[in-house]
Amino acid sequence: MDLHPKVIDLSLDRTERLLSKLGNPERRVPAVIHVAGTNGKGSTQSMIRAGLESDGHAVHAYTSPHLARFHERIRLAGELIREDDLIELLELCETTNAGEPITYFEITTCAAIQAFANTPADYTLMEVGLGGRVDTTNVFRKPELCVITPVSMDHTQFLGDTLAKIAFEKAGILKRNTFCVVGPQEEEALEVIEQQASKVGATLKIYGQHWHVWEENGRLMFQDENGLWDLPLPALIGAHQVQNAGAAIMALRMLGKSEDAAIDAMLNAEWPARLQHLKTGPLVDAAGSAELWLDGGHNAAAGDALSEALERLSPRPLHMVTGMLNTKDVTGYLKPLAKNAVTLHGVSIPEEINTLSAEETVAAAKSVGMDAHVADDVVAAIRTITAKDPNARILICGSLYLAGNVLRDNG
Known part of the structure; x- marks a missing residue:
């Protein structure tokens, strides 16, 4: 066409x-x-x-x-x-x-x-x-x-x-x-x-x-x-x-x-990738005893809302796996979340021409005071996090395009 x-x-x-x-x-x-x-x-x-x-x-x-x-x-x-x-x-x-x-x-x-x-x-x-x-x-x-x-x-x-x-x-x-x-x-x-x-x-x-x-x-x-x-x-x-x-x-x-x-x-009402708790699937299996959550919010207001929502969940160390588009206000999104997360692992969004590189996301996260690291992909990030913190709460976030990839990979 x-x-x-x-x-x-x-x-x-x-x-x-x-x-x-x-x-x-x-x-x-x-x-x-x-x-x-x-x-x-x-x-x-x-x-x-x-x-x-x-x-x-x-x-x-x-x-x-x-x-x-x-x-x-x-x-x-x-x-x-x-x-x-x-x-x-x-x-x-x-x-x-x-x-x-x-x-x-x-x-x-x-x-x-x-x-x-x-x-x-x-x-x-x-x-x-x-x-x-x-x-x-x-x-x-x-x-x-x-x-x-x-x-x-x-x-x-x-x-x-x-x-x-x-x-x-x-x-x-x-x-x-x-x-x-x-x-x-x-x-x-x-x-x-x-x-x-x-x-x-x-x-x-x-x-x-x-x-x-x-x-x-x-x-x-x-x-x-x-x-x-x-x-x-x-x-x-x-x-x-x-x-x-x-x-x-x-x-x-x-x-x-x-x-x-x-x-x-x-x-x-049901709406996928809006602070969605993933409970079954290959990615959940890879996470072991860690919790796996997914959110597609991607602007500063979404970062504020997500931060507030996370504070209402039961206490558990939060680790973010984040991929974003280069058209978004990355620091504006990450700034309110900096106080919530123990670490952030930056990933690029597969098959997305406008993705930020993992390195660019990590640089933005560090600029707002986060302990940030590059990961090859979501699975690699999950394995790195759970190796150090088996009972982590892992939040995959930053883009609906990343969320879509996660839902496909998770069956």
Whole structure:
């Protein structure tokens, strides 16, 4: 397949051209819930999906990037897309595109939209790939609901070098006469989101103004103008998941769902590589009596959230195995984690052109005061750690691409 030469080229022109040639399937997709933000998009979406499915709804879902297999990106009425159906859709999109310039993400998103239009369901959850305003997913004229999770500094080479510029891109998903649930934001970001909502005629439901969420005595408390719900804490680990849960619950409220749906959203949501405890597989076997955890967070805000989550786990010496992309703020990510880790072992990400070398990751770790060492790969790092500390807690982290490799290698 001949693709547009740039891996990332933010524009809607090519996507809209192909969708038009396909007969505008985006106009036939079931009620769209469009989710943007820097951190927490996937977790929030997984909780919304769990709540809707528990309420008896068939739900499509689109996420990116995938971890182990591309099929993870497209969920049709609750099930991952079948191989034959995926191949057929991609061939249709390639033939219809007829050799015109297009990126990988654009053509695969068009295939997902075509699949969603072809398959009956009640809701469609669409996760923004990058930004929002000119992201390939931003082709729906009137979403049922929008959600903007916390905005922070990431992808600055594409979205801008200030929080205000990044928030402007995220707020580009807002549409006239639609509602948007807004998660916790820095004042600079919230100001921009409010300005854009006013400009296009969207109605915001903002954390701290229209809804509140907090943890109290091992429970999750959610309150809005309709009252207070006393709920179980989310199954997804970490204090930051309380805020993500609040956005998901508010979204379910806006869709008219019950407290039972919110309870199921908390208990049943699953999202791989978000502080995931690996319990079986070859890598777990290699770790022996050590604990093995996996996390795909990769920016400064994710480092803060991960550090806080680690402090809530039972005491155990933490050793990090870290690989990151050269497009990320490595020191910003590692700095809050320096106080948590006994050691860090840097690895490169296999088959990833934009990986930092293990040596570069180690240099960044040392610059924030970490005891850091180079490892040939994840398995070598695990063996080095467990040889010295058999009962370690080992956290493999720094990139969703590294996480995907780990999940594939671990079966």
